[in-house]
Amino acid sequence: MMQNYPQELAHIKNLLRQNPEGMSVTDIAKALNKNKNTTGRYLDILLISGQVDMRTYGMAKVFTLSQRVPLSAVLSYSKDLIMVLDKESRIADINDNFLNLLHLTRKDAVGKNLAYLKSPGADVHELVNSLITTPSEEGESTLSFQVKETGERIFKQKSIPTVFDDGAKGVTIILADVTEEMLRERELRDREERFRMMAENIQDGLLILENEKNTFVNNRFAEITGYSFEELWAMDPLAIIAPEDRDALKPILELLNKHQQGLFEIQANVRRKDGVYRHVYVRITSLQHEDIMYAFIIMTDVTELVSKEAALFESEQRFRMMAENIQDGLMIIENEQFVYSNRRLSEISGYSTEELHTMNPQDLITPEELHKMMSLLKRSMTCTEPPASFQSWIHCKNGEKQCIYGHINSVRHGETVSTYITMTDVTAFALREQELLDRISQLEKRT
16 A cells, blocks of 8 residues: 555655644645545655654644755765764765765775775775764764874774654764874873872872962871871861961961962971871962962971981081080191181180181291191191101190190091091190200200
8 A cells, every 4th residue: 555655755745835833734635536544654754854743732633844954064074084874884874074074986885785885095994893883873973094194093983873754773973083182081091090109109298289278198107297188178278387486487388378379388297187287398389270270288207307417417416515615725637628616716716716716826826836837737638657756846726835636536437437546735834845865965964
């Protein structure tokens, strides 16, 4: 009964074209001189294929001609790659963009089964497998294939179930070229991964704020503070700073609140979750990018270093207390540069520490004594000779002479040679000795 249905379908569409307000099944059946059942089956074919539209008014169904854009127009003007497949995966239609990418003509493609599609310009193996596997399922996916001229091309694939004019089912494949977008995303992911590798392996703690909200914290920051990632993300970073040091941070926070860009540095104590205090060196770099204010907080745990410096300072203080309170004069020379003299040496010579640092040796010692002294110094600075002793007269600031007895000893530490010269004032002893020698000499003359 329906062997001439293409003519009847064309007749129905012509009727609806003449009646744009629409017609019911009864009206169309009367015009065709057909029964309502046969007319209803014709209308079902047109409805499924999208050639007519149906609206319901109570119990009545009114059909109008569908206002469709011709597929040829879509294929011609779309920037996407479009291919229409029938239920046997044969290419029913394909646009020029798709043909140009595949380096094929329409004759090479239309009517051919997709499984046997060969392209001299592109490796379409992944494309063919994807389309053959799920040719009739609606949805989106991503696929890529190699093109000789441009290399890898990446597409968003969308499959749309399609019904042909004769009611047969197929699928329309739309490929949107997203190569540039995907490559940028891939590069961004690679950069982010490199950043994360760097951030997680540096020895400093790192916390990143975006518009005052925690967005990143590395393992080292959690180790220093003792808080978990979740706790750090939820808390105010100022809370980890020891209460007594928070005031020092207020000026920096005020600048950050004003979106002031720059580098800020501070040393402070942080109170870990377990209550233990750690001394840290904090650098805060702020940067405005578009509408986001970034703050990069880098924290270095310097507790051990500060402890060592404190111990070194304490040791140096003890040395200075000892050096300033011994009864001998002390002079230290490092790599032939005069670096230290104590108070006792100033008392013996009458010169201040500043004067001693700028004086020439010959201003203190007579030339003949200086020659012997310099010889001792040179031998000592080789660090191969045992400590040497000397006795000499020096010129004091008040014009008098003082006799000193001293020791010279040098030690090497790395590239530095330190020479320590201790001097004892033996003037009284030397004068008595000279007086005794003079009396002996007079007695010898008398005899």
